Amino acid sequence: MANYLGIDVGSITTKMIVINERDEVLAEVYLRNNGRPLEAIQQGLESISSRLDGETSIDGAATTGSARHLAAYLVGADLVKNEITAHSIAVIDLFPEAKTVFEIGGQDSKVIVLREGVVVDFAMNTVCAAGTGSFLDQQAARLGISIEEFGRLALKAKQPVRVAGRCTVFAETDMIHKQQIGHSIEDIVGGLCDSLVKNYLNNVCRGKEILSPIVFQGGVAANQGIRKALEKELETPLIVPEHFGLMGAMGAAKLVKRAKPFRTLFKGFELSRKSCSTRGFECSECENQCEVVELLVDREVVACWGDLCEKYRKSSGPMIG
Amino acid sequence: MEEKGRIGIPRALMFYRYFPLWKVFFEELGWRVIVSDGLGKRGKIIYFEDSCLPMKLLVTHSIGLKDKVDHLFVPRLVSLHRDYIMCPKFRGAPDIVRLATEGTVSILDETVDLRTREHSMLRSFLKTGKRLGADEKEGKRAFQKAEQFFLNFQKGWEDRINQLPLKQVFHLETPALPKSEEKPFQVAFIGHPYNLFDTDVNKDILSFARSLGMRIITPDGLSEKEIGAQVSDLSKEIYWSSGREIVGSLFHFLSGRVDGVVFLTSFKCGIDALLQEFIRRRLKLKGGTSIPLLVLSLDEHSGREGLTTRLEAFRDVMEESTH
Numbered sequence: 001m002a003n004y005l006g007i008d009v010g011s012i013t014t015k016m017i018v019i020n021e022r023d024e025v026l027a028e029v030y031l032r033n034n035g036r037p038l039e040a041i042q043q044g045l046e047s048i049s050s051r052l053d054g055e056t057s058i059d060g061a062a063t064t065g066s067a068r069h070l071a072a073y074l075v076g077a078d079l080v081k082n083e084i085t086a087h088s089i090a091v092i093d094l095f096p097e098a099k100t101v102f103e104i105g106g107q108d109s110k111v112i113v114l115r116e117g118v119v120v121d122f123a124m125n126t127v128c129a130a131g132t133g134s135f136l137d138q139q140a141a142r143l144g145i146s147i148e149e150f151g152r153l154a155l156k157a158k159q160p161v162r163v164a165g166r167c168t169v170f171a172e173t174d175m176i177h178k179q180q181i182g183h184s185i186e187d188i189v190g191g192l193c194d195s196l197v198k199n200y201l202n203n204v205c206r207g208k209e210i211l212s213p214i215v216f217q218g219g220v221a222a223n224q225g226i227r228k229a230l231e232k233e234l235e236t237p238l239i240v241p242e243h244f245g246l247m248g249a250m251g252a253a254k255l256v257k258r259a260k261p262f263r264t265l266f267k268g269f270e271l272s273r274k275s276c277s278t279r280g281f282e283c284s285e286c287e288n289q290c291e292v293v294e295l296l297v298d299r300e301v302v303a304c305w306g307d308l309c310e311k312y313r314k315s316s317g318p319m320i321g
Numbered sequence: 322m323e324e325k326g327r328i329g330i331p332r333a334l335m336f337y338r339y340f341p342l343w344k345v346f347f348e349e350l351g352w353r354v355i356v357s358d359g360l361g362k363r364g365k366i367i368y369f370e371d372s373c374l375p376m377k378l379l380v381t382h383s384i385g386l387k388d389k390v391d392h393l394f395v396p397r398l399v400s401l402h403r404d405y406i407m408c409p410k411f412r413g414a415p416d417i418v419r420l421a422t423e424g425t426v427s428i429l430d431e432t433v434d435l436r437t438r439e440h441s442m443l444r445s446f447l448k449t450g451k452r453l454g455a456d457e458k459e460g461k462r463a464f465q466k467a468e469q470f471f472l473n474f475q476k477g478w479e480d481r482i483n484q485l486p487l488k489q490v491f492h493l494e495t496p497a498l499p500k501s502e503e504k505p506f507q508v509a510f511i512g513h514p515y516n517l518f519d520t521d522v523n524k525d526i527l528s529f530a531r532s533l534g535m536r537i538i539t540p541d542g543l544s545e546k547e548i549g550a551q552v553s554d555l556s557k558e559i560y561w562s563s564g565r566e567i568v569g570s571l572f573h574f575l576s577g578r579v580d581g582v583v584f585l586t587s588f589k590c591g592i593d594a595l596l597q598e599f600i601r602r603r604l605k606l607k608g609g610t611s612i613p614l615l616v617l618s619l620d621e622h623s624g625r626e627g628l629t630t631r632l633e634a635f636r637d638v639m640e641e642s643t644h
Binding site: 066081082085118119121287308 | 358359525588601604605609613614618620626627630631633634637638641642
């Protein structure tokens, strides 16, 4: 049976999933990038291959997420897809009746409006990353608790305090103030969840018709505090998929499964043992002054991008859509 | 004809609509026209006071030009419509440039206010001509030539933006090409011309749109009547002409004929902020739209990724809805 690999490289984490023709999940990986996406992708490949049966072949690979192009050149992807479409494909397949998708990741938050299994509208956060995973991480670290504990503490809040959720900088100032006047950590964490949810609903979801059933996914869906605050605010239960953190990767895998590449461009799991690096230079041939990036595998340039005129490109590259 | 001197035109604001008219006018009077260079990818914007991005760009381009020319052309555009006005910042634009250049360059800043006869486009240009030593007859002849050229240029506009590299659409000597091949999507791009066509501001998003199979349609081709039809029933009139044009053309296109509508707004623009809210409420009243609409907000971010991701996803939405 044919198997398909979906890779989602976001701003904070890398997610990979392998599914077979019957959409069964054979293996999955979720790891932090720690600011080094190339290494994270290599690590991801290594750990996902260790979870697969040695016989498993990959018949198609697709990438998504904000580093989708980098990932595609590195692993040899048959398909590159933007994360909005990838996320919605996964939802439509699993929950055909869903009308709204909330997706909150490391630095992005999105809302996708579905009607009768078709995406009709979407929005992404713009200049502000308040309420996304990296902000929650930061605040948890500042309070000296793990992000897992953060969610549990929020559930214990008795009198959630009011925190300015409009802006991460103000939210932090506000929280420090609340601590200093003596509110309990549970109430502060609970209050933070409430205000971030209000910020998300008022900014990202502004003007969008939010109808139930609502699917909530992305890394932040693991946070019970945020989840409960969303349910309270919208007065409706949310559906959190089993693989809530991997939905982008799953969407990518499903897309490449549909595309059924005749012969995959995937370079294989051995890539994790090769030396991979990138280097950049600024081309000065015209006023565009493009920042050109070269990808090196075992010291050989295998791909090049960033040049608007495409003069440095060697390979034809993956299908971009 | 002997060259009388050099006129500098900053690549900013209404340059992105009227440049052909301006250039031909000055050339007809025997002046050479110099345009500021693009900012390039590493372009530094000069921060002058706390103004919006288009004004910062006006200052940046003016400062870049001032030592190369005898006069800078920064008209005082109060109104470009019989009844409506421009954003108040346009009225102050020459003064802002004068302050920023500390009076080191002569600025041609005649007023254009189409609500009054005294400040018609022709009158304004005659005054400018006079300052450059041309008599009324010479001025009139140059203006008529310029106007004729401009009208012809506008007829070829859609072909230009769909076929030429976007950086070259205002290279007047490059001819407009014949109609191109069919594209799968017809998409209306709406916004202030200095957001839509300044590739430094919008990271050349129109080229990217073209590469995704979109044929670009802009409000430039719409008549006053078509725009007015969509804004005549408003409870409160929009008194900025650009705002009227944006809202009018947006609802015109949403009522049919295109596969999608993209509204490019700039982050710190007061008019855009109000228009967005206004459009949202009106859409709600109308029970939404069957034609996909995308609002893209431009800021001073250097990355292009945010724009391209949204546009790719938007293409997928159009694909679904046309099936």
